[in-house]
Amino acid sequence: MATTTQVTIVGSSNVDITAMMRRLPSPGETVLADSYRLTPGGKGANQALAAALAGATTEFIGAVGNDSHAEIALGQLAEAGVVLDRVKHIDGATGVAIISVDAQAENSIAVISGANSAMDEVAVRAAGALAGVLVLQGEIPASGIRAAIDAATGPIVLNLAPVIELDRDYLCRANPLVVNEHEAALILAQLEGTAELSTDPEAVIAQRLCDQGLESVVITMGGDGALVAQRGEDSASITTVAASKVTAVDTTGAGDAFTGALAARLAIGETLIDAAGFASRFAALSVQGHGAQASYPRSLENL
Structure with missing residues (x-):
């Protein structure tokens, strides 16, 4: 879809080291993996690629190191036409994510920030104005x-x-604020000033987040779809967006696919509910392939 709209992503860029295994290890346990792969990742870079593939003119602003991982980290963004002019190159290591994926497509992830730690106030202010939808x-x-x-x-x-x-x-x-179920409960606790995490249903948590001052909240729920809450005068309007029924191979980066696609559709003027519906379908396609960025759909024909 050709568009002149803009999405700007300020965030992380990593190289993902992904190990495929039958099951995830328990604490203190060693599990033999079947294979591994080295691929570009990082939530910011993933979302930038998703936004570009979903139809928005996209710029990524982040940081990479001066090591061999830097080229891997930015390679697919460059191929997709994401603007990289304001990416910072620093002396040091590019960020790395160590990902374990089991036979049920569940994953655990450890992130080493590396160059992403350089994206502090000084670096971001030096980048200047941030146009369009900011992610x-x-x-x-x-x-x-x-x-x-x-x-x-x-x-x-x-x-x-x-x-x-x-x-x-x-x-x-x-x-909106875009989070999964666990993150929504953590942020609610932060806003309400409590250490106790809510066990309320997602719709109740979304309402409470709006009560705390958020204009809109999108809670992603994996195979159960997403919940969209928009603050009203008395209570929030709550809409559930269904998930596409697919067989998941690897869920790594699916949340980022959703967020980037959502931003792209907001940038072209769709409502939050319509954008969330598109993003849910886009993310569903991504879980049918391995890896994060490599699994994102290169065509919008089936969306």
Whole structure:
């Protein structure tokens, strides 16, 4: 889909080292893996690729090191036409994610931030104005997230994953906040000032997040689809978006596929509910292939 709209992603870029195995190890246990692969990843870069493939003119702003991983980290973004002019190259290591995937397509992930740690307030402010729909995640320092929000000229899509401490005023400038069920409970606890995580249903948690000042919330629920909450005068409007029925091979990067596609569709003027429906279908296609970026659909023909 040709478009002149813009999505700007400020965030992380990693190389994923993915081990495929029958089951994930328990603490202290060694499990033999069947194979491994080295692929580009990082939540920011994943979302940038998804936004570009979903039809938006996209820029990625992040940092890589001066090692051999840097080219891998940015390779698929460059191929997709993502603008990389404001990517920072630093002395040091590119970020790395160590991913274990089992036979049921469940995964566990450990992230070494590397160059992503350089995306602090100073680096983000130096990048200048951030046009269009701005997308942020939790894999860069909080000071960088705050600086990006301050520099935004359009709507802000905040995927606070992993959940890090962020001032209420900045959290509430997200429209929407995009999180999974566990992240939603963590952020609610942060806003309500409690250490106890809510066990309420997702719709109740979404309502409580809107009560805390968020304009809109999207909670992704894997195979159960997504929930969209939009704040109203008395209560939030809650809509459930169904998930496509597919056989999952690898869920790595599916949440990023959803967030990037959502931002792209918001950028071309779709409603949040329609954008979430498209993003759910886009993400469903991604879980049918291995890896994160490599699994993202290169054609919108079936969407």
